[in-house]
Amino acid sequence: MAGQRVSYVRVSSQDQSTVRQLAGVEVDRTFEDKASGKDQNRPQLEELIKFVRDGDTVLVHSMDRLARNLDDLRSIVRRLTEKKVQVQFVKEQLTFTGEDNAMSQLLLSVMGAFAEFERSLIRERQREGIALAKKRGIYRGRAPSLDAPRAVELREKAAAGVSKAELARQFGVSRETVYAYLRAV
Template identity: 60%
Template sequence: MSKHQRVGYKRVSTLDQNTERQLDGEQLDRVFEDKASGKDMNRPALIEAIKYVREGDTLVVHSMDRMARNTEDLLRLVRELNDKRVTVEFLKERLSFSGNSADPMAHLMMTMLAGFAQFERSMIRERQREGIAIAKEKGVYKGRKPSLAADQVAALKERIAAGEKKAVVARDFGISRETLYQYLRGDSDKATHV
């Protein structure tokens, strides 16, 4: 019979952020780490961690917002893990959810905390949009500078007109396909490097 493992999961939003402090001091048998936005559902390390853990294991996460970006996602992930008889432990919130026993108070706390976190993120985005709108009104906000110079845009359009694949052209210019489409539509003020 194999011993139960404590498995860590870390996530940071950008490549420059550091996961060092997230599970600092925790005794873990294995750690999975994603560098992806929380709203991005493509979190390969989390998926790998969920496949890796077995009955009796504990998945240790720094905080709820590191595991999920919204309440629905969090509740689903914890439920899936508990169905596998895996305990989920959130260090920051000091909450633990076990597949062996249902604790209605802990479940209520998780739902409320996740709801508050989701609300806070919505408020931050709303304030950001309002700030940008005010700055635009004052003529202060110009947005990001276009990724490509006028001669590059002309070359890009020529290559597309010649029948080259858009994905290849976008890759050659180091821009996303959406940005390429913005240049093709003539929305160069919106076209920024993505």
């Protein structure tokens, strides 16, 4: 019996659409993340890895949708193929089974390196654009998550022993934002 055809689609932000990624490709189930591909910390990716079984095929639009750096790409493909799951990249027309030859491994490495290089270029252009906007006086940065009185309240509650996780929930911010406000004293 043939396994299931399972797709993984990813976009970097909530306002982006995954519709075009595997349009017209028949699958039994789709896992969708709206998160950066900079690391493997993606809930639906983990669910997919838990879900798939021996004989299944994971379809991904392109390598950069699965991972943005070579180490993560290799790791994810290895995790899947160790479960005897095929990984198929539609755009690149490449399939990995775990029993791949040296040429397949080279292609995975080269294409993964290009995805990592592309991410680096994007970040570099973003930094350059911000620097130019700052010079012209039109870049102000992100608006602060908390106004001054709320920041004072956050610091007071932290000093009183309220946990960082609880502060994050109360103020509607991430724990990293809580730590940033506490460091900014």
